[in-house]
Amino acid sequence: xxxxxxxxxxxxxxxxxxxxxxxxxxxxxxxxxxxxxxxxxxxxxxxxxxxxxxxxxxxxxxxxxxxxxxxxxxxxxxxxxxxxxxxxxxxxxxxxxxxxxxxxxxxxxxxxxxxxxxxxxxxxxxxxxxxxxxxxxxxxxxxxxxxxxxxxxxxxxxxxxxxxxxxxxxxxxxxxxxxxxxxxxxxxxxxxxxxxxxxxxxxxxxxxxxxxxxxxxxxxxxxxxxxxxxxxxxxxxxxxxxxxxxxxxxxxxxxxxxxxxxxxxxxxxxxxxxxxxxxxxxxxxxxxxxxxxxxxxxxxxxxxxxxxxxxxxxxxxxxxxxxxxxxxxxxxxxxxxxxxxxxxxxxxxxxxxxxxxxxxxxxxxxxxxxxxxxxxxxxxxxxxxxxxxxxxxxxxxxxxxxxxxxxxxxxxxxxxxxxxxxxxxxxxxxxxxxxxxxxxxxxxxxxxxxxxxxxxxxxxxxxxxxxxxxxxxxxxxxxxxxxxxxxxxxxxxxxxxxxxxxxxxxxxxxxxxxxxxxxxxxxxxxxxxxxxxxxxxxxxxxxxxxxxxxxxxxxxxxxxxxxxxxxxxxxxxxxxxxxxxxxxxxxxxxxxxxxxxxxxxxxxxxxxxxxxxxxxxxxxxxxxxxxxxxxxxxxxxxxxxxxxxxxxxxxxxxxxxxxxxxxxxxxxxxxxxxxxxxxxxxxxxxxxxxxxxxxxxxxxxxxxxxxxxxxxxxxxxxxxxxxxx
Numbered sequence: 001x002x003x004x005x006x007x008x009x010x011x012x013x014x015x016x017x018x019x020x021x022x023x024x025x026x027x028x029x030x031x032x033x034x035x036x037x038x039x040x041x042x043x044x045x046x047x048x049x050x051x052x053x054x055x056x057x058x059x060x061x062x063x064x065x066x067x068x069x070x071x072x073x074x075x076x077x078x079x080x081x082x083x084x085x086x087x088x089x090x091x092x093x094x095x096x097x098x099x100x101x102x103x104x105x106x107x108x109x110x111x112x113x114x115x116x117x118x119x120x121x122x123x124x125x126x127x128x129x130x131x132x133x134x135x136x137x138x139x140x141x142x143x144x145x146x147x148x149x150x151x152x153x154x155x156x157x158x159x160x161x162x163x164x165x166x167x168x169x170x171x172x173x174x175x176x177x178x179x180x181x182x183x184x185x186x187x188x189x190x191x192x193x194x195x196x197x198x199x200x201x202x203x204x205x206x207x208x209x210x211x212x213x214x215x216x217x218x219x220x221x222x223x224x225x226x227x228x229x230x231x232x233x234x235x236x237x238x239x240x241x242x243x244x245x246x247x248x249x250x251x252x253x254x255x256x257x258x259x260x261x262x263x264x265x266x267x268x269x270x271x272x273x274x275x276x277x278x279x280x281x282x283x284x285x286x287x288x289x290x291x292x293x294x295x296x297x298x299x300x301x302x303x304x305x306x307x308x309x310x311x312x313x314x315x316x317x318x319x320x321x322x323x324x325x326x327x328x329x330x331x332x333x334x335x336x337x338x339x340x341x342x343x344x345x346x347x348x349x350x351x352x353x354x355x356x357x358x359x360x361x362x363x364x365x366x367x368x369x370x371x372x373x374x375x376x377x378x379x380x381x382x383x384x385x386x387x388x389x390x391x392x393x394x395x396x397x398x399x400x401x402x403x404x405x406x407x408x409x410x411x412x413x414x415x416x417x418x419x420x421x422x423x424x425x426x427x428x429x430x431x432x433x434x435x436x437x438x439x440x441x442x443x444x445x446x447x448x449x450x451x452x453x454x455x456x457x458x459x460x461x462x463x464x465x466x467x468x469x470x471x472x473x474x475x476x477x478x479x480x481x482x483x484x485x486x487x488x489x490x491x492x493x494x495x496x497x498x499x500x501x502x503x504x505x506x507x508x509x510x511x512x513x514x515x516x517x518x519x520x521x522x523x524x525x526x527x528x529x530x531x532x533x534x535x536x537x538x539x540x541x542x543x544x545x546x547x548x549x550x551x552x553x554x555x556x557x558x559x560x561x562x563x564x565x566x567x568x569x570x571x572x573x574x575x576x577x578x579x580x581x582x583x584x585x586x587x588x589x590x591x592x593x594x595x596x597x598x599x600x601x602x603x604x605x606x607x608x609x610x611x612x613x614x615x616x617x618x619x620x621x622x623x624x625x626x627x628x629x630x631x632x633x634x635x636x637x638x639x640x641x642x643x644x645x646x647x648x649x650x651x652x653x654x655x656x657x658x659x660x661x662x663x664x665x666x667x668x669x670x671x672x673x674x675x676x677x678x679x680x681x682x683x684x685x686x687x688x689x690x691x692x693x694x695x696x697x698x699x700x701x702x703x704x705x706x707x708x709x710x711x712x713x714x715x716x717x718x719x720x721x722x723x724x725x
Contacts, residue, residue, distance in 0.1 A: 030582055030608060035600045036690040038573050039081060039106060043113045044692050045597040046073050048618050048684055050117065051694055054124050057703065060132045061337040062620070065330035067129055070121055071323045074114070075183060075255060078288050082110060083257035086287060111312050118290075122317050125326075136337055137223040138329070140213060143235050146227070153217035154227060158236050162210060166233065168240050171201040177306040178203050182256035182284065185230060185322050188299050189237060192245040199247065201302060204240070206230045206251075212325035226329070228320050250295040252303060253321045257284035290315045290322075339620045342712050344380035344498070345719045347372060350387070363388050363506075364395070364475065367484055372506040373665040376490065377621060378715040381497035385471075385504060386413055388486060392473045393421035399481070400427035400474040402520045404466055405446070406491050414492045415446050419453040428455045431523050433466045458524045464539065466523060467649065468642045468656035469504075472516045483513020487535075487658040489625040489640055500624040501708070503640045505658055505665075509534065512658065523654065538643055538655035543576060549630050549637065550580040550589075556633050557588040564631040566673045568594040570624065571644045572601050578645075585611040592677050596623045598646075604688040614686035615677055619708045627669055628657060638666050672711075681705045 052058055053066035089103050101109075130140060146154065168189075169178040180186060185206040192199050206212075206229055213226035230251055237246045286307045291300060293316045304314065335341070349372040352361040363384075366372060374384045390413070392398045401421050405414070415430075422428040432447040451457045469488035474481055490502030515532040522530070531537075536545040549565075556563040565584055572578065572593055578601050581591050591612040593601060599616075603609050617623055628639040641657030643649045660666055675681055682704040684692045697703055 027579060027583065029586055030579060031605060034582065034602060034605060034608065035575065035578065036602055037101070037106065037109070038598050038600050039085075039110050040113060041598045041600060041690060042077060042081070043110070043117060044690065045616070046070055046077070047117060047120075048616060048692060048694070049073065050121055050124060052618060054128055055696070056128075056132070057696075059337050059339060060129070060136050060138075061330050061332060061334060062339055063129045063132065064326040067121065067125055068324050068326040068330060071326075074118070074121075075324070078114075078255045079182070079258040079284075082107070083284065083287050085110075086285075087257065108312070115315060118315050118317055121323070125323060126318060133329075133337075136334070138332060138334070138337075139225040140329075141216070141225050141227060143227065143231055145225075146216065150216055150218060154214070154232055155236065157214065157217075158232055159239075162207070162229070162233060163236075163239060165207050165210070166204060166240060168202050168204045171203065180254045180286075180307065181205075182254060182258055183322070184208065185251060185253050187230060187234060187237075187249050188252055188295070188303065189241075189249045190247045190299060191241050192247055194243055194245055200244075201299075202241070204233065204237075206233065211328065212322075213329060222334075224332075228325075230320070248296060248299070250299055251292045251319060251321050252295070253290040254286050254307065255288035255290075257287055286313070288313050288315060290317055292319045292321065293317060342377070344377050344382075345715055346383040347374045347379045348718060350374075350384055360387065360391075363391050364484060367506045367508050368482075371509070371660075371662045371665065373660065373662070373668065374504045374506070375668075375711070375715070376497045376502045376504070377499065378501075378711050381494055384506075385486065385488070385492065385497075386417070386494060388473070388484075388506065389414055389417040389471065390420075392475075392484075393417045393424065393426070395475065397477065398426060398473055398475045400429070400472075402429040402431075402470075402472040402474075402516070403492070404431045404433070404468055404470045404523075406433045406467055406469070412446065412492075413494060415450065418450060418455055422450075422454040429520060429524060430455050430457050431466055431520070432457055432459060456524070461523065461654065463652070465648075465653045467653040468519075468537075470516055470519070470656060472513065472520060482508055483510065483517065484508055485512045485516050487512070487516075487641065487656060489642060499622055501621045503625045503627070503669075505640060505660060509661075519656065534659050534661075536639065536641070536657040538650050538653060542643055542655055542657065543574065543650045546628065547576060547580045549628075550577075550584050552632070553589045553630055554580075554584040554587040556631070557584070561633040562631050563588070563633070564590040564592070564629075566592045566594075566627070566629040566670075566677075567645070568623075568625060568627040568673070568676075569644045570596045570626070571598040571646050573598055574645045574647060574650055575600075577650075581612065582608050585609055592673060594623075594627075594673065594676050599686060601686075602690070603686050613677060616684040616686070616692065617676060617682070617707055618684070619706065621708055626657075627673070629670060629673065636666050636670060638669050640669070675705070675707055675710060678705070681707050683707075 049066055049070045053063045053070065055063070058066070085103060085107055089107070133139070143151070171177050180203070187204040187206065189202045189204060190199060191202060210229060212229050214229055214232055216225040216227055234249050237249060286309050289303060289307060289309050291303070291314060295316070300314070304311070349366045349369070350361050350363055389401070389403070392401050398421070401418065403418065418428050418430055430450050432450070447457050469490060469492065471486040471492070473484040475484060485507050486504055488502060488504035490497065490500050490504070511533045512535070515535045518530060519532070519535070519537060531541055536542045553563040553565050565581065572595050581593070581601065585591050586608060589611060593599070593612065593614045595614060595616055596618065599614055601612065601614060603612050603614050626641055626643060630637045638660045639657040640660060641655065643655035643657060649655050660669065676683065682696045684694050686692055695704060
């Protein structure tokens with residue numbers, strides 16, 4: 001059992017006032033220009049994704065997938081970040097920027113960088129990925145490349161599958177300009193009436209339910225050709241406008257503001273208010289217009305006028321538009337064009353002693369032997385988190401299950417386990433975060449299904465999103481209640497668990513159980529006010545706790561004691577955390593930051609950031625775990641959890657970090673950091689003026705170590721060693 005005094009995260013309650021005053025006071029050591037612009041830093045992250053698509057060493061279909069990821073990422077950036085910035089400018093609200101630039105200037109900088117990146121993205125497809133796929137026998141071709149037989153076959157497909165669902169919409173005095181839905185692909189068509197000679201305009205939406213790339217008849221196994229759907233439609237516009245002369249046509253695509261704003265304090269029913277806001281999302285104002293680079297001025301002027309959009313918001317691109325469609329191509333079954341498959345293994349602690357493939361371990365017994373740390377997707381989510389909840393649902397000794405749900409899959413076995421538990425008569429509490437962006441509708445459906453099954457469903461606290469990843473099982477054993485706890489860094493989502501890198505800690509430590517019990521009670525009741533023993537919880541105590549731990553390292557360094565700070569997050573934006581790291585660096589603390597996405601921390605401030613190193617790793621898996629490690633004078637203190645270093649996480653979300661105490665788990669997490677920060681590991685390095693430079697080969701041109709491949713190999717070796725015993 002852990003001594004609670006050792007892991008108490010209160011850390012000096014009596015010194016709160018003096019410490020807070022010191023942290024919040026202006027610091028003359030730190031220059032004014034000490035933060036990088038968060039929006040431009042995000043665009044730099046998406047550029048790193050694009051660089052993977054441009055890399056010929058990456059398998060061809062994976063390169064196509066990275067192009068699709070880039071496109072999807074950028075769509076969300078515009079729908080949320082750019083839309084929010086524009087809304088604040090229009091309404092006159094203060095625009096928080098961490099670089100002190102006027103909002104209009106920030107928006108102009110975003111536009112300039114986004115234009116350049118979108119052109120680079122189009123070039124990557126046309127000059128790099130498309131030829132690589134073609135060389136492998138997967139061609140995306142235009143209509144002129146088809147022979148007569150292929151054209152006849154494509155026309156038959158058009159008539160049978162496409163023509164019946166097309167809906168051309170004319171624009172004239174009797175037909176107002178139609179509503180253009182966000183992210184839809186459209187054709188703008190100019191036609192001439194043969195009788196009157198008058199020119200007209202029509203809009204045609206490319207049906208989103210049909211395959212975007214149509215397989216050309218006659219393709220064989222290793223040689224297949226595809227025709228973009230919009231090109232097939234464009235070649236047969238005469239069928240849609242009989243008796244009219246088709247003069248011209250061009251593809252275009254609109255992005256709208258799709259952020260959701262809920263005034264929770266004024267809403268009597270959060271679900272009803274959210275459903276109403278989701279309906280309004282469809283009609284958000286336009287914020288970006290993508291057009292093919294051959295669009296004529298007459299058509300463009302009409303679109304700009306009718307959509308009420310500015311020239312700055314127009315993006316001229318070579319076709320095809322909307323390369324999210326490459327997600328479909330990336331699923332082609334050509335193993336040699338994908339990453340080598342990796343099958344997640346069952347964590348050693350959860351492996352059954354029986355060799356039968358159907359044997360299931362007793363997870364409760366395994367967790368009672370000691371804390372279990374699981375690393376997804378290298379280790380299986382299905383045989384750990386999912387199996388833990390399924391076993392709890394069936395176990396007659398389990399009395400209650402409490403869980404947070406932020407994002408779930410459409411056929412979630414996690415939700416089904418909670419339903420099974422409720423139907424078996426257990427007390428079940430599900431804290432469903434219905435405000436999880438772009439998953440709101442899905443979560444509303446699951447919340448209602450859970451309620452119908454008898455699960456106690458709550459939606460968290462007013463004004464806060466519940467982002468922490470927690471599960472608590474209460475089990476009666478020999479007349480006493482035992483707490484089985486899971487604290488993770490990732491969502492309870494079986495599908496993303498195969499793509500997202502995350503950690504999860506299972507423990508029967510009574511203190512963690514008591515902490516989670518209190519936290520769940522407060523989430524289903526009212527405000528979070530208390531401090532916890534083995535948890536750091538936002539919004540009240542997480543930032544303060546981390547700043548204290550960083551400052552402790554600073555004081556250790558000044559006293560000549562071993563001191564270091566290592567942080568792995570998705571985003572590093574919060575000014576108080578960054579300033580604390582700067583102060584630690586000035587004192588001589590070695591600071592390592594491993595960040596996937598946004599980083600406002602600078603490494604090019606002489607005398608301030610000399611001891612700070614920032615790395616970013618992207619690859620086949622999305623690095624998603626959050627780790628916080630402190631040297632602590634030779635007695636390392638390490639946490640994992642759900643929080644990024646952003647205002648929203650630290651001020652407007654319920655987040656939780658748990659201290660990892662088992663020595664072997666501490667070593668595992670620190671060793672992972674050693675590899676990530678090693679000069680021999682492939683990564684991006686943050687340098688001067690916020691520039692990220694990729695280091696993927698050594699001086700002799702040999703590939704550097706791929707951290708994710710190395711991790712997969714290590715897990716496989718552990719598995720093989722277990723089997724051989």
